[in-house]
Amino acid sequence: MADKNRRFEEIALPHLSAAYNLARWLTRNEHDAEDMVQEAYLRAFKFFDSFRGEDGRAWLLAIVRNTCYTWLKQNRIQELHDSFDEEAHAEADSSSDPQTLMLQNADKRLLDRALETLPLGFREILIMRELEDLSYKEISTVADIPLGTVMSRLARARTMLRDSLEQVMQEK
Numbered sequence: 001m002a003d004k005n006r007r008f009e010e011i012a013l014p015h016l017s018a019a020y021n022l023a024r025w026l027t028r029n030e031h032d033a034e035d036m037v038q039e040a041y042l043r044a045f046k047f048f049d050s051f052r053g054e055d056g057r058a059w060l061l062a063i064v065r066n067t068c069y070t071w072l073k074q075n076r077i078q079e080l081h082d083s084f085d086e087e088a089h090a091e092a093d094s095s096s097d098p099q100t101l102m103l104q105n106a107d108k109r110l111l112d113r114a115l116e117t118l119p120l121g122f123r124e125i126l127i128m129r130e131l132e133d134l135s136y137k138e139i140s141t142v143a144d145i146p147l148g149t150v151m152s153r154l155a156r157a158r159t160m161l162r163d164s165l166e167q168v169m170q171e172k
Helices: 002-027 030-046 056-075 098-116 120-131 136-143 147-171
Strands: none
Touching (some): 002 056, 030 056, 098 147, 120 136
16 A cells, blocks of 8 residues: 555656646636645545556546546536636735736736636647647547647637737737
8 A cells, every 4th residue: 555655646746736737727716726636636546556657647637637527517517618707707816916916927817818718628728738738649648539639629729819819918
């Protein structure tokens, strides 16, 4: 059992940040993302004996993704189809002066707003490729879709993101 714990920690723990990042973008909520990552890690540990030494990151992110989708289907089915309403879901950050935060994070916030407008299926592919630096093959494994679909969704997601950024910039 100690060997299983050690191996699990070596394989799964280095990917905790990537797991949280993916869950955050899928659930659009920090607390839900934390819950999803915890649930995913519990599932991963429970089924760790079925892990055959393939890519640990892709294996774990697939579990995170599936955990998030299961939770979304049970709790927020509309999230799978609706676009994100930034104003309705904005979280206040009282840790710093708002003016300072605005100046420091203006570009990031614009990008985040644009990313939030993308449909979930496109947003997740873009997050996995551009923010988590997964290969097309790894994304294919995580999302359980063919490699060609990954490439076409990524191209469409990039176009949608560009269009969304242009729209966000015009609204500014």
